[in-house]
Amino acid sequence: MWEIEIIPDDAVLYYRVHKGYVVDGQLIPGVFKERGEGENRGMSTDWNKYSSTKEALARSRNPADNGIVSFITGEVRDIKDIVVEHAPEPDNRAHSHIKGIPPKKPMKTRIRRQLLDACKWEIKPEK
């Protein structure tokens, strides 16, 4: 298993985006959600130290239906209540979590809005 590392603030995180979250070419705030349970719950991203955008896209269930947006780690950490952790998986050393999106309440709405502002397109999904 891979060693868990500290992700520096200038690192880039890649997040897969299904084309269903793109409306008129715009990413929508509903795209940001945590998956998984317990310690493994979080928003799955890939760290650019160990993954390219194309490799991150290739990990999608259906790459043709997905795109990639990126975050600067430090900008994500600037969002109150959010943490970024390296969470390598046996077949994906780049795997990292953005954690802290609550299930409901105003905080979830705030964090989704701030994540939308913090990300930028790397690969847009094909129409």
Next chain:
Amino acid sequence: MNTKVSEYKNKIELNGKVIQTLPDTLLSLQKAIEKSKYILDLQPNWDGEDAEAYTENVWIKAVAFLCEFSIDIFDTFGKTPVTPSIYHGPEGSIDILWKTDDLNLLLNIPKDDQPATFSGENSLGQEYEGSLNTNNYSLSFLPHPF
């Protein structure tokens, strides 16, 4: 759903039923609402991960609130609110996003009876977040999108 329907000439309809009406000053809002009907066409698993479809009830709740809120803003302040974008949100909810150089406000309308939630900031660096009952709210406690 107990919604007050205003009596303006521009009707917003769903399946032949009038959901709300809007004055001419809010015609761009009517266009945004008509555009948002795409949400009702989303089929289960629209995201490839078993996402649920959206009910007419949540769309009507969002549209009814948005119209009433916008009319209230115009009647109270004499200003036409910024036209928002209306999107499908998490877990069957609806997101309403007002975004300009001066304003960034996201309002989420849940599919159930839970309060709506909002979060915003303006170009002066002021931030706000909170929750509201879409059927009974006070304009003075809400951010004003203009």
